[in-house]
Amino acid sequence: MAFDKMELQKIEVWDGNFAAAQALRQCQIDVVAAYPITPSTPIVEGYAKFLSDNYIEGEFVMVESEHAAMSGCVGAAAAGGRVATATSSQGFALMVEVLYQASGMRLPIVLNVVNRALAAPLNVNGDHSDMYLGRDSGWIQLDAFAPQEAYDLNFIAFKVAEDHDIRLPAMVHQDGFMTSHTAQGVYTLTDDEAYGFVGEYKPMNDMLDFEHPVTHGVQTEEDWHFEHKARQHNDLMTKVFPKIQAAFDAFEKLSGRKYNIVEKYDMNDADVCVVCMGTSVETAREVATEMREKGIKAGVVGLRVIRPFPFFEIAEALKDVKAIAALDRSSPNGAPGMLFNEIAGALFNTDKRALLSGYVYGLGGRDLTKAHLVSLYTELQANVDAGKVTTQLQQFIGVRGPKLAFL
Amino acid sequence: MLEIRWHSRAGQGAVTGAKGLADVISTTGKHVQAFAFYGSAKRGAAMTAYNRVDDKVVMNHEKYMEPDFVFVIDPALVYTSDVTINAKEKTIYIITTHMSTQELVASQPKLEGKEVYTVDCIKIAQETIGKAIPNTPMLGAFMKISGMYDIEFFKDSMKRILRKLPQKIIDANMLAIQRAFDEVK
Numbered sequence: 346m347a348f349d350k351m352e353l354q355k356i357e358v359w360d361g362n363f364a365a366a367q368a369l370r371q372c373q374i375d376v377v378a379a380y381p382i383t384p385s386t387p388i389v390e391g392y393a394k395f396l397s398d399n400y401i402e403g404e405f406v407m408v409e410s411e412h413a414a415m416s417g418c419v420g421a422a423a424a425g426g427r428v429a430t431a432t433s434s435q436g437f438a439l440m441v442e443v444l445y446q447a448s449g450m451r452l453p454i455v456l457n458v459v460n461r462a463l464a465a466p467l468n469v470n471g472d473h474s475d476m477y478l479g480r481d482s483g484w485i486q487l488d489a490f491a492p493q494e495a496y497d498l499n500f501i502a503f504k505v506a507e508d509h510d511i512r513l514p515a516m517v518h519q520d521g522f523m524t525s526h527t528a529q530g531v532y533t534l535t536d537d538e539a540y541g542f543v544g545e546y547k548p549m550n551d552m553l554d555f556e557h558p559v560t561h562g563v564q565t566e567e568d569w570h571f572e573h574k575a576r577q578h579n580d581l582m583t584k585v586f587p588k589i590q591a592a593f594d595a596f597e598k599l600s601g602r603k604y605n606i607v608e609k610y611d612m613n614d615a616d617v618c619v620v621c622m623g624t625s626v627e628t629a630r631e632v633a634t635e636m637r638e639k640g641i642k643a644g645v646v647g648l649r650v651i652r653p654f655p656f657f658e659i660a661e662a663l664k665d666v667k668a669i670a671a672l673d674r675s676s677p678n679g680a681p682g683m684l685f686n687e688i689a690g691a692l693f694n695t696d697k698r699a700l701l702s703g704y705v706y707g708l709g710g711r712d713l714t715k716a717h718l719v720s721l722y723t724e725l726q727a728n729v730d731a732g733k734v735t736t737q738l739q740q741f742i743g744v745r746g747p748k749l750a751f752l
Numbered sequence: 753m754l755e756i757r758w759h760s761r762a763g764q765g766a767v768t769g770a771k772g773l774a775d776v777i778s779t780t781g782k783h784v785q786a787f788a789f790y791g792s793a794k795r796g797a798a799m800t801a802y803n804r805v806d807d808k809v810v811m812n813h814e815k816y817m818e819p820d821f822v823f824v825i826d827p828a829l830v831y832t833s834d835v836t837i838n839a840k841e842k843t844i845y846i847i848t849t850h851m852s853t854q855e856l857v858a859s860q861p862k863l864e865g866k867e868v869y870t871v872d873c874i875k876i877a878q879e880t881i882g883k884a885i886p887n888t889p890m891l892g893a894f895m896k897i898s899g900m901y902d903i904e905f906f907k908d909s910m911k912r913i914l915r916k917l918p919q920k921i922i923d924a925n926m927l928a929i930q931r932a933f934d935e936v937k
Binding site: 360 | 771788810
């Protein structure tokens with residue numbers, strides 16, 4: 346069955362959701378099994394519309410829950426198709442059981458996660474709680490800071506996930522509403538460029554290859570379980586980064602847009618820096634530039650790849666800085682934040698250990714304002730001047746009521 | 753950086769209007785951002801939408817804004833929400849109302865001393881499009897007050913954006929844009 350190509354303008358004004366939906370169209374996904382949830386709904390809705398308008402040769406499977414959605418994706422991927430879906434928040438939480446199946450079965454599914462808070466209390470807005478929930482699930486996790494990147498990273502995700510040396514599923518994260526429902530200029534690829542980049546899907550151990558029967562979804566007890574998990578971890582630790590870097594390089598050649606595993610901004614001579622993810626990275630970049638006009642040498646480090654965690658790249662990015670703020674947009678619920686812990690781990694055995702403090706911010710979509718970031722950089726500079734962290738190690742940004750600080 | 757805040761009710765087309773405006777501006781080489789606060793996301797609930805326009809890529813993702821322009825596309829919101837919140841001294845207001853600017857300011861003292869323009873986008877939309885969708889007329893009024901683009905260029909651009917709609921609806925929108933351009937005071 347032939348499908349139609351779509352003429353796109355060089356720059357389209359798209360929100361993050363539509364950008365992701367267009368990427369799924371251009372990758373010619375065979376199967377999307379989906380259950381809609383705010384704010385990710387328009388991604389799978391977009392795929393369904395493109396499918397019904399004959400822009401895709403594929404299949405949309407309507408299911409009764411997100412658990413079933415990811416189960417459908419696992420089945421379709423095991424059968425030998427290029428598979429993707431999207432979800433957020435509670436839907437993501439319901440998928441979690443099957444996320445581990447997908448990665449353990451080495452199925453290269455791409456999941457667009459439009460980051461949203463987790464109930465209770467119920468909240469549809471953007472924070473990173475769902476993204477954090479998935480971080481031990483064995484998936485590759487890529488993070489977009491703006492609609493352009495939600496588009497681009499989908500191509501990267503398929504390229505890396507489907508590589509026969511990798512065969513691991515990948516999530517593409519974008520901030521709920523702040524990216525997913527925010528329209529900005531997106532530089533497009535033509536349909537041919539995009540499809541040429543990801544390439545035709547090459548199945549591996551596919552169940553529909555009757556000449557080579559395989560078993561999927563097996564049981565292994567103490568005799569083999571550990572070896573499977575260890576090999577999966579090994580591939581995440583050793584094989585994924587080179588493939589991501591190769592995909593970034595190839596993508597730069599194609600589009601001129603350069604991505605890095607760790608995105609550094611003004612870090613060459615920075616005294617103070619913020620480490621964060623999502624849209625906050627871009628806002629922090631703008632504030633960092635303004636801080637330099639005030640005489641504070643500010644920089645920003647954004648995580649493009651969350652899993653596998655770029656342990657050495659983070660240490661390298663932070664090696665010359667004097668004070669670091671780790672910004673976590675998810676409640677650690679009784680611990681330091683994830684980024685605080687990961688950064689501490691990456692720096693602990695290095696010679697130069699900067700002053701590290703953690704901040705929890707933006708839960709349930711609470712605004713991270715430029716004014717917040719100005720105070721934050723000012724506080725980091727005060728730490729540098731004092732030669733020690735002058736505050737408690739964990740603080741909250743933008744929460745009402747008496748000031749909360751811990752550790 | 754040019755910043756605009758829309759005051760609307762969910763369903764009146766502020767998001768579509770903000771995105772449409774961003775689309776038009778983007779074709780002229782500027783960088784744009786359009787977003788909204790959906791709040792309780794119920795049809796009829798008060799909501800706000802936003803535009804940012806700059807010569808360089810818009811990197812600011814904070815929701816806080818001190819707008820250069822405030823568009824109010826539902827007349828009652830002038831009284832039930834604070835349309836002057838976070839305003840600058842020079843913020844310009846374009847407000848949908850059946851009243852004259854003088855009557856409107858007299859009825860809402862917060863607008864006193866501000867640069868306020870009025871136009872009845874609801875009536876224009878009803879008489880042209882046949883529905884109270886006041887978003888495109890507001891953009892016509894904005895073109896007049898801001899002088900941003902020639903109205904013919906703007907209408908041509910909007911025709912492209914609305915191209916998937918039936919021709920009758922597109923024509924009605926063009927009429928609505930022109931009328932608001934002519935009638936805003």
